[in-house]
Amino acid sequence: MTTATFEDLHDLMSTMAGDEKHREAATSTLDALWVLYDRVLRVTPEMAEDRDRFFLSKGHGPMAYYAVLAARGFIDPAELRRFGAFRSPLGMHPDRALVPGVEISSGSLGHGLPLAVGTALGLRARGIPSDVWVLIGDGELDEGSNHEAIAYAGRVGLERLHVIVVDNHSASHGWPGGMEKRFEVEGWSAVRANGRDHDELEAAFRAPHPGAPRLVVADTGVR
Numbered sequence: 001m002t003t004a005t006f007e008d009l010h011d012l013m014s015t016m017a018g019d020e021k022h023r024e025a026a027t028s029t030l031d032a033l034w035v036l037y038d039r040v041l042r043v044t045p046e047m048a049e050d051r052d053r054f055f056l057s058k059g060h061g062p063m064a065y066y067a068v069l070a071a072r073g074f075i076d077p078a079e080l081r082r083f084g085a086f087r088s089p090l091g092m093h094p095d096r097a098l099v100p101g102v103e104i105s106s107g108s109l110g111h112g113l114p115l116a117v118g119t120a121l122g123l124r125a126r127g128i129p130s131d132v133w134v135l136i137g138d139g140e141l142d143e144g145s146n147h148e149a150i151a152y153a154g155r156v157g158l159e160r161l162h163v164i165v166v167d168n169h170s171a172s173h174g175w176p177g178g179m180e181k182r183f184e185v186e187g188w189s190a191v192r193a194n195g196r197d198h199d200e201l202e203a204a205f206r207a208p209h210p211g212a213p214r215l216v217v218a219d220t221g222v223r
């Protein structure tokens with residue numbers, strides 16, 4: 001484990017060139033990822049079986065994710081300089097077979113939440129006390145696969161499932177009554193937090209939600 005701080009993350013991210021198109025997708029996730037890995041998630045590079053799981057579903061623009069993994073000792077910070085290069089393990093979409101600490105390969109949107117539901121169910125069935133966190137984008141929520149997963153997770157009361165939607169207001173469709181309502185009607189606990197305020201994010205990540213899966217909307221404002 002390194003002793004890197006949040007301030008170091010910007011330096012780590014600036015060493016990754018070559019994906020300017022997705023830089024905003026990365027910067028909007030930086031604060032939520034940092035608070036999660038620094039204050040909440042029980043996971044170390046040893047990847048114990050009872051670790052908490054984190055799935056980055058919004059796989060485009062993974063620079064913030066790689067920077068946080070480097071800051072927390074999963075990957076060598078020097079590797080960041082080869083981000084996106086030929087044969088670099090740090091591709092423009094994360095590959096679980098190549099990057100230590102990465103639980104799912106992602107890039108095709110709409111798969112992380114269904115995978116997280118299955119993982120949380122499996123862990124619960126085996127009596128393993130792990131939480132499962134998944135980060136998705138507000139635009140990504142339009143994918144229909146998410147809505148089957150939201151309905152199912154609510155019905156089976158997956159209390160150890162936590163969804164972070166980073167809302168940078170890029171969604172094309174929107175939801176009647178707001179994004180939180182879409183989850184609440186399925187039995188979820190839902191809260192919106194300032195996606196740049198670390199203490200507010202931590203409070204939202206830690207608030208009790210007995211018997212129900214949890215949604216935290218990390219609102220980063222219009223980009």
Ligand SMILES: Cc1ncc(C[n+]2csc(CCOP(=O)(O)OP(=O)(O)O)c2C)c(N)n1
Nearest residue numbers: 025060107108109137138139140168170171
């Ligand atoms: C299944 C699928 N359809 C379309 C895309 C193309 N795509 C890449 S990023 C993106 C927008 C995602 O928006 P959002 O989830 O809000 O993330 P942001 O880029 O705003 O951070 C789309 C549609 C994809 N990667 N996967």
